[in-house]
């Protein structure tokens with residue numbers, strides 16, 4: 001029987017970083033994913049770019065994950081937000097807080113590549129994929145896990161990082177509350193004529209937000225951005241089927257700041273939901289990342305909150321281990337749960353409010369939005385508060 005201190009179910013963006021963070025502090029893990037690394041890196045699997053906020057990039061530096069990503073990361077120096085057909089706009093300029101950028105845009109495939117490059121050969125990480133938890137036996141001293149491949153292991157704690165549909169979370173009877181927005185996010189990347197000057201744009205349309213995220217120029221010098229175009233479900237399905245040149249033409253009408261567009265990827269279509277659980281822990285079990293909380297991508301923060309889970313859980317496990325405590329004890333898990341409640345609920349509530357406030361053409365809400373956002377732009381402490389939230393600091 002294999003011995004490891006923890007088992008991580010799900011080796012995605014959060015589970016993979018969890019394993020690296022624990023290994024960096026000397027804690028061994030067995031990572032179980034239903035998909036192989038090759039499959040997760042396949043061109044057609046995940047076309048998203050992620051806004052890695054400043055705090056997450058610093059966490060990656062600590063765990064030696066930033067070095068392989070930094071060459072693929074485009075700085076976000078400025079965030080501009082405005083409502084289509086309205087006079088107000090907000091600008092968050094990184095210089096108001098110092099020299100650091102507000103964050104970076106990195107393609108998900110590069111983050112996954114970075115995780116696999118470090119984790120697959122790490123002496124403290126055993127990566128099992130494709131594989132699946134078949135059953136478990138919880139004992140006073142730990143938990144025995146039995147995998148579909150026949151592999152068995154004894155660990156102190158199971159960390160669930162299986163994403164929003166986590167089956168082990170549901171098996172444990174952890175209840176979730178789901179909000180559907182009846183929206184889907186179309187995701188693709190495109191070339192544009194004009195440089196983006198490292199500005200991330202968020203434009204609120206009544207149909208949903210449209211985000212342009214600055215990417216590094218291509219090797220032949222063409223300017224590039226990642227796009228998340230949120231639309232009501234049926235409209236999204238229609239646009240996802242259209243010819244890419246039609247999509248490009250429509251986007252120039254909606255967003256005239258970067259010149260002509262040319263899509264260079266396929267279009268991915270993600271149903272958008274928000275979800276929150278009633279608890280993060282069970283007997284020798286804790287959930288992190290999207291298994292525990294899903295928020296609308298409007299603020300580009302979902303996985304950053306998951307990485308904060310990974311960092312907090314690492315710190316607590318290392319601390320409790322140094323005190324001679326059992327990693328899977330209720331004391332350890334309760335400490336984790338208390339430390340993460342506020343941040344996860346706050347992000348969930350903030351993004352939910354943003355979507356509900358902006359994804360409509362209400363004549364009553366429109367002046368309130370203008371007033372509120374005009375105020376944020378003018379009141380420096382308020383603006384700095386939002387900037388720090390976006391940077392995760």
Ligand SMILES: Cc1cc2nc3c(=O)[nH]c(=O)nc-3n(C[C@H](O)[C@H](O)[C@H](O)COP(=O)(O)OP(=O)(O)OC[C@H]3O[C@@H](n4cnc5c(N)ncnc54)[C@H](O)[C@@H]3O)c2cc1C
Nearest residue numbers: 010012013014033034051162163289290300301302303304
């Ligand atoms: C359109 C869109 C844009 C986004 N943009 C941003 C952004 O800019 N910034 C940001 O912070 N967030 C963003 N997000 C959110 C972000 O993508 C998610 O928060 C993130 O993917 C969650 O990672 P995760 O590892 O928790 O879950 P997942 O990415 O879902 O990974 C789960 C892993 O578990 C594996 N798995 C599933 N079931 C099992 C099982 N039974 N056993 C073992 N393994 C299993 C899967 O194969 C997968 O590898 C965006 C989301 C969307 C939809």
